[in-house]
Amino acid sequence: MAKVKLNKHAPEFTSLDFNGNSVSLSNFTDRMNVLLVLNRSFSWPFSRKHLTQLCQDYQDFVKLNTEVIVVGSEKTELFQKYWQKEKLPFIGLPDPEHIIQKLYGQEVKPFKLGRMPAQMLVDKSSMIRYAHYGNSMTDIPSNKEIMNLIK
Numbered sequence: 001m002a003k004v005k006l007n008k009h010a011p012e013f014t015s016l017d018f019n020g021n022s023v024s025l026s027n028f029t030d031r032m033n034v035l036l037v038l039n040r041s042f043s044w045p046f047s048r049k050h051l052t053q054l055c056q057d058y059q060d061f062v063k064l065n066t067e068v069i070v071v072g073s074e075k076t077e078l079f080q081k082y083w084q085k086e087k088l089p090f091i092g093l094p095d096p097e098h099i100i101q102k103l104y105g106q107e108v109k110p111f112k113l114g115r116m117p118a119q120m121l122v123d124k125s126s127m128i129r130y131a132h133y134g135n136s137m138t139d140i141p142s143n144k145e146i147m148n149l150i151k
Contacts, residue, residue, distance in 0.1 A: 003105040004131050010036075010122040011103045015071075015093045018079035023069065023091055029126045032065045033150060038106040038118040039072040042082050046137050047117065051088060057143040058089045064150045065124075069093060071100045073115065107133055121149055 004010065014024040028034050037054070040047045054061075054068055061068055068090035072079065079094040095101055107116045117140045121130035130149050132141050 003133060004120060004128050006128055006131060008128055010034075010120065010126050010128050012126075013100050013103060015095065015100060016076075018076050018083055018092050018094055023093060025122065025126065028067055028122075028124070030124055032067050033124055034122040035061065035066055035068045035146060036104065036120040036122060037068065037070045038101050038104060038115075038120075039070050040115050040117050040137055041073060042078070044137055046140065050117070050140050051086065053143055054090065055086065055088050057147075060143070060147060061090075061150075064147060066121075066150055067091065071095045073098065073101070105133070119146065121146060 010025060012025050014022060017023050025034065042048060051070065054070070058068060070090060071093045073096055074094055075096045076094045079092050083092045093100065101115065104118065104120060106118045108114060109116055117134040117137065119132045119141060120128055123129050130146070134140060
């Protein structure tokens with residue numbers, strides 16, 4: 001799983017969200033930026049905290065013409081249940097086969113209990129402008145840091 005390269009075109013993907021709607025990265029080309037969040041798992045407290053923070057700041061991302069897409073390993077039913085329970089406003093893509101996570105080089109570290117969090121900022125021209133690969137489950141950039149990059 002190779003990491004994505006900065007200032008290169010983001011790998012294209014098409015997947016179904018937890019409601020069965022098709023989502024492609026190219027849907028956002030020439031329209032808006034995308035913050036792609038490769039989540040660890042809803043069962044980890046740091047992932048849940050990060051999703052809560054994304055929810056709280058979502059309208060600020062929208063004002064910056066940026067859509068948030070969260071990709072996770074959970075199956076569709078669990079994704080849907082969690083999104084509805086937490087009332088998360090952004091796009092959630094179940095990826096139990098790890099297709100998107102592998103495409104974007106999300107690291108798996110068995111001695112750190114699995115998938116490490118990762119985030120990519122894709123601009124309107126589908127170029128990767130920022131990529132962060134966490135070294136631990138707590139290594140997640142703040143929303144403020146991401147928003148400063150967008151501004």
